Amino acid sequence: MARSTPTYTPVRNYAIGFLLSAFILFSDIRYETFANIRAFVHASTLYSQMISRGLSENIGITLVSFQENKNLFRENKELKEQILKIKTQDFIERKDYKEKIQIIDFYQTAIGVFKNDVDIFKIASLDLTNYLCCSSHRIYLDNTSQVQIDKNVPVFAGSSFIGQTKNIYTNFIEVILFSDINHLLPIKSNAFYCDARGIGKPMLISCKASKNNGSFENVIGDTVFTSGLGGVFFKDIEIGSISGINSLSIDEIEVVITLKANPLEETFYGVMKKVHDEI
Amino acid sequence: MKFSNHLIILSSIIIGFWLDDLLNPISIKLFLELNFGFFVFSYWIFALPEKLKTAAPLFYGLVTDLFFSNVVGFNMLFFVLTSYIIHLYVFRFRIFSYFQLSVFFSGSSTLYIAFKYLLLSPYNYSYIVLTTSFLINAVLWVGVYFVMRAFRRSFF
Known part of the structure; x- marks a missing residue:
């Protein structure tokens, strides 16, 4: 060791x-x-x-x-x-x-x-394709505040009527324009009274009148007013002017009226609160 | 042994002395003088006695003197002495416990500090510093030992 x-x-x-x-x-x-x-x-x-x-x-x-x-x-x-x-x-x-x-x-x-008695609404939509080509001319107004509006009350834009309410939805108001072919508007001018119907073209309405009911010479450019006979619109509100006279038959003519208000240029629309009593 | 290994050893010793330089101004206020550089050197001699003979301590001491000491020769002398003693009892140290090793290396470190003060700064020689350093360094030695062993095993 x-x-x-x-x-x-x-x-x-x-x-x-x-x-x-x-x-x-x-x-x-x-x-x-x-x-x-x-x-x-x-x-x-x-x-x-x-x-x-x-x-x-x-x-x-x-x-x-x-x-x-x-x-x-x-x-x-x-x-x-x-x-x-x-x-x-x-x-x-x-x-x-x-x-x-x-x-x-x-x-x-x-x-x-x-x-x-006027409520102001902003436009929500306009079916432009239909408006420019076809017979249905409707606009929709924005009613998110859900104001109570009646059907068939006058709607105006600018300084003239443009149509009337057609249907009321929850947040929208459907307005049928004068130029819609389903709309009929009693009108008058210095020369005649008639019910003008939309012709499915922008800002144009027309009515048929008998040549015997008045003189239609030199009426182009004459102002056209509401007659108030339908019970919906005030009378004597300017809505447009005569832009054409077309002869339909020997004793019948078509009076074409160009409307004063253009929906394409309007943003705000006024809707009457109720159907007015005055005719 | 390869030159790169010598460089690694020398670098570790220099880091130890650099740590001492960094910490001693703070620790001396607590009557403690750390001696990591000397511990690192001692560890290398203790761990690789067959590879580090006489020339290596001389060279390491010279470099350390040039960088960290106020006189050339002090670390050389002490490194040679320590190296001789470790070489003399290296196999006996292998059967020592950690406590015994701590006492031996801490004692060597205290001797180193004492001679440093005596030779270079006799007015600051203090038994309180020596006693505190002996006790604290004995504890620190164990830490240095394990850290250096892990370091050595990753290189050698």
């Missing part, structure tokens, strides 16, 4: 190392032999530190400037978005304001013409 752990440590090398380092230490403490080398190393270290610090500072500055640029870009984008938003809001406000002015003007006109 071994009495001690095995070792192999030649003392000579260590002794040399010890003496050498002791000599170096002594000479450096006593005579500062390696002061220059130490100073050089310290200076190099300091320079390296300075350079690395400078580099790291520059990198830091660059990174910060990148971040600042990024922030500026983001801020710029946000500002652009805000400007766009403000522009949009301004546009909407101006549109609203313009619309309000239009409503006020329209309301003043309506009150001027029809005294009271």
